[in-house]
Amino acid sequence: MHGRYRYIIAAIPVVIVLGIWEYFACAIDNAALLPTIEAVAGRLAHPFRDILQTGSLANHAFISIVRVVTGFFIGAILGVVLGLATGQIRIIRILLEPVVEIVRPICPIVWVPFALITFRLETVESILGFRYAGTVFGEVFLAMLFVISYGAFFPVFINTLFGVQSIRTIYLDSAAVLGSTGWNAFFRVVVPAAAPDICTGLRVGFGTAWFVIIAAEMLPGSSSGLGYMIMYAYQMTEMDILMAGMICIGITGSGMGALITWLTGRVSFWQSREH
Amino acid sequence: MALLEIRNLERIFITPRGPVEAIAGLSLDCRENEFLCIIGPSGCGKSSLLRIIAGLDRADRGTILFWEKAVTAPVDDVGMVFQNYSLFPWLTIKRNIMFGMKGSPREDAQKRCEDLLEQFSLAGFGDRYPYELSGGMQQRVAIARALGAKPSLLLMDEPFSALDEKLRWGLQEEFVRIWREQALTIVYVTHSIDEAVFLGTRVVVMKERPGAVNEDISIDMSHPRDRASPDFVEYHLKIRAALLAACSANNNSHSITTIPTTNN
Numbered sequence: 001m002h003g004r005y006r007y008i009i010a011a012i013p014v015v016i017v018l019g020i021w022e023y024f025a026c027a028i029d030n031a032a033l034l035p036t037i038e039a040v041a042g043r044l045a046h047p048f049r050d051i052l053q054t055g056s057l058a059n060h061a062f063i064s065i066v067r068v069v070t071g072f073f074i075g076a077i078l079g080v081v082l083g084l085a086t087g088q089i090r091i092i093r094i095l096l097e098p099v100v101e102i103v104r105p106i107c108p109i110v111w112v113p114f115a116l117i118t119f120r121l122e123t124v125e126s127i128l129g130f131r132y133a134g135t136v137f138g139e140v141f142l143a144m145l146f147v148i149s150y151g152a153f154f155p156v157f158i159n160t161l162f163g164v165q166s167i168r169t170i171y172l173d174s175a176a177v178l179g180s181t182g183w184n185a186f187f188r189v190v191v192p193a194a195a196p197d198i199c200t201g202l203r204v205g206f207g208t209a210w211f212v213i214i215a216a217e218m219l220p221g222s223s224s225g226l227g228y229m230i231m232y233a234y235q236m237t238e239m240d241i242l243m244a245g246m247i248c249i250g251i252t253g254s255g256m257g258a259l260i261t262w263l264t265g266r267v268s269f270w271q272s273r274e275h
Numbered sequence: 276m277a278l279l280e281i282r283n284l285e286r287i288f289i290t291p292r293g294p295v296e297a298i299a300g301l302s303l304d305c306r307e308n309e310f311l312c313i314i315g316p317s318g319c320g321k322s323s324l325l326r327i328i329a330g331l332d333r334a335d336r337g338t339i340l341f342w343e344k345a346v347t348a349p350v351d352d353v354g355m356v357f358q359n360y361s362l363f364p365w366l367t368i369k370r371n372i373m374f375g376m377k378g379s380p381r382e383d384a385q386k387r388c389e390d391l392l393e394q395f396s397l398a399g400f401g402d403r404y405p406y407e408l409s410g411g412m413q414q415r416v417a418i419a420r421a422l423g424a425k426p427s428l429l430l431m432d433e434p435f436s437a438l439d440e441k442l443r444w445g446l447q448e449e450f451v452r453i454w455r456e457q458a459l460t461i462v463y464v465t466h467s468i469d470e471a472v473f474l475g476t477r478v479v480v481m482k483e484r485p486g487a488v489n490e491d492i493s494i495d496m497s498h499p500r501d502r503a504s505p506d507f508v509e510y511h512l513k514i515r516a517a518l519l520a521a522c523s524a525n526n527n528s529h530s531i532t533t534i535p536t537t538n539n
Contacts, residue, residue: 170361173331177355178375178424181348188374192365270364270404 035240043244051241054232055224060245061252063139064213064225068256070124070140071148072209076202079153083160083198088190100157108151108212112219115143121221139224144216151212155204163197164190196271199264206260210253226252278428278460279305279328284337285485286323297323299485301337305428310454310461312475314468314514316522320486321464325430328462329355341428354426356417359437362405368392368416369401375424391419394453411442418450422457431463435470447473451498468518472510473500480514482521489521 018037025036043051047058054060086093119142127142167190175181175189217227226245233241286298298320305311313321326332328339330349339346341353354375362371369388376384392398395415405413414434421429435443451474454461465471471478475494482489492514496506 168360170357171363173329173355174357174361174363175374176331176349177329177353177430178420179349179351179377180374189363192363195365267365270406 032237032239035243039240040243040247043240044247051229052232052236052238054229057229057244057248060224060226060229061248063136064217064227065252065256066136067140067144067217067225068148068206068209068213070137071145071213072152072206074145075149075152075209076156076205078149079156079201079205080160080198083157083201084164084186084191084194086157087161087164087194088186100154104154104158108147108208109215111147111150112143112216115146116219116221119143119146141222144213144222147216148209148212152205152209155208156198156201159201159204160194160198163194163201166197167193192267196268199268202264203257203260207253207257210249210256214249277304278307278309278342279303279462280338280340280343281324281328282338282340284324284327284339285335286320286327286332287335296485298327298334299487301481301487303479303488305460305462307427307460308458310463310474310476312463312465312471312478313481314465314471314478314518315481315486315489316483316518317466319481319483319521321481322432324481324486325355325432325462325464329353329430331355351424352426353428353430354421354424355430356414356421356432356434358433359410359414361417362413362420364405367402367404368397368408371405371416372401372420372423374420377424387423391423395419395449411438411446414438414446415449418453422453427458428460428462431461433465434463436466443470448499450474455498468511468514469502471514472507473502478510478514480517480521490517492517 021034022037025034028034031039043057047061048056050056051060082092082096086096122142124137124140124142124145126138128137171189171193172185175185180188213225214227214230216222217225218231222228226249230242230245230249233239233245281301281303284298284301285296288295288297301320301324313324315321323332327334328341328346330346330353333347341350344350346353363374366374369392372388372391373384376387388401392401395418397412397415397419400408400412405416408416414437418434435446438446447470453459463471463474465474472494478492478494479488480490480492481487492510494510496504496510500507
């Protein structure tokens with residue numbers, strides 16, 4: 001299926017879902033239960049308009065993105081470095097394996113209360129010393145960073161480890177007979193050969209980080225971000241804001257996912273064509 | 276002085292059903308500029324032998340001397356070409372060929388890479404990726420890549436066996452030319468009698484379980500060789516007999532009666 005028909009067919013389920021939504025919205029006729037499409041679209045159409053004195057939709061989205069990106073970077077770097085080390089060095093594998101197996105099933109959100117108690121309301125800004133500077137990093141709570149990094153870490157770590165362990169020995173043998181061993185082979189063969197799997201880990205890890213931040217923002221203590229906005233709209237029974245927030249989470253998340261896929265696509269081009 | 280000296284080599288593989296002697300008491304010399312073909316029934320340890328010479332695998336007993344120095348790890352001066360799919364798929368053909376050219380200045384490496392591309396009829400394919408090339412071209416790149424590191428000894432593990440016969444003959448002719456042009460020594464593992472007689476200046480026939488040298492035959496014919504010549508057929512028959520003898524040497528049930536006496 002190609003050309004314009006493809007887009008027409010792809011639009012069918014969207015139209016059906018919107019149709020069902022609008023039908024029930026008109027039938028129920030109660031904005032506190034189910035707002036109409038127009039009400040929600042109106043909110044989305046004005047992303048810079050203030051919402052319930054908490055800041056604009058764009059501002060909430062921006063704060064959520066900064067939190068996720070910061071936490072994701074920490075988790076991803078740790079995941080790649082430890083994944084590579086675990087895949088390459090036997091003693092690290094022996095040391096880390098039991099810890100990973102026990103800690104991994106603990107869902108990131110389960111760590112939220114623990115993180116809140118441990119990090120209290122410290123933010124990136126407050127620990128760096130410019131407490132009253134008022135940048136966006138004043139909104140990046142360490143407790144959230146911990147939970148996001150934790151969420152991003154495991155997919156990256158596991159995929160990197162898998163990537164290193166599944167490198168075909170013929171690549172390492174070829175490198176060895178061409179005079180490349182040790183660190184040289186690590187950077188010229190191990191890392192590029194594992195790169196497609198590392199990228200898969202980054203994509204999955206980013207998705208997890210995005211899930212987690214929304215949950216973390218719904219918890220007491222936060223006063224900004226899409227998750228907070230949704231919870232606040234719920235308390236105020238502003239159903240149109242709540243749904244606009246949900247749609248915003250979906251669009252922003254898939255947009256950033258696409259960005260990561262695009263950024264990482266360049267190192268994975270050969271994977272599907274490998275023999 | 277021999278370029279390569281192998282003395283009383285022994286290699287034991289530990290399998291779930293107990294240790295298996297893959298190679299035992301194998302001794303072999305290889306002189307400079309020799310084209311040494313190693314032939315034997317499958318499972319006779321010829322690939323293991325090659326891996327041990329390359330320093331990719333260790334011997335359990337015995338020694339391998341390359342220019343009188345014991346081989347324990349891959350040696351700079353020894354190259355190897357594998358059966359197939361050994362190219363780095365994330366690198367272009369150029370980058371693959373230049374992979375082993377360390378120490379040489381960049382322009383120098385570029386120049387040599389261009390020469391190799393030319394020599395292997397790969398001109399214009401330098402910026403392609405391995406998956407864009409046919410199997411025969413990929414093997415040419417693999418050989419060019421091995422030669423890029425300027426080895427004096429080149430080990431080849433059935434490099435053309437995955438290709439169809441027409442392509443294989445073409446590459447054999449091409450490769451004989453390259454071997455004669457350069458001061459190369461080659462140890463070439465094959466399971467094809469035709470290939471061994473066409474390429475080798477010397478053919479070693481191995482026996483199986485455990486692998487060892489059963490017969491050592493010098494091929495006294497000039498290159499390029501004619502497959503239809505009486506000498507060629509003579510050597511073919513002689514090696515076939517040696518191979519059959521090697522197979523029945525330890526009276527097991529394997530026999531290779533299906534080997535044709537001549538090719539075309």
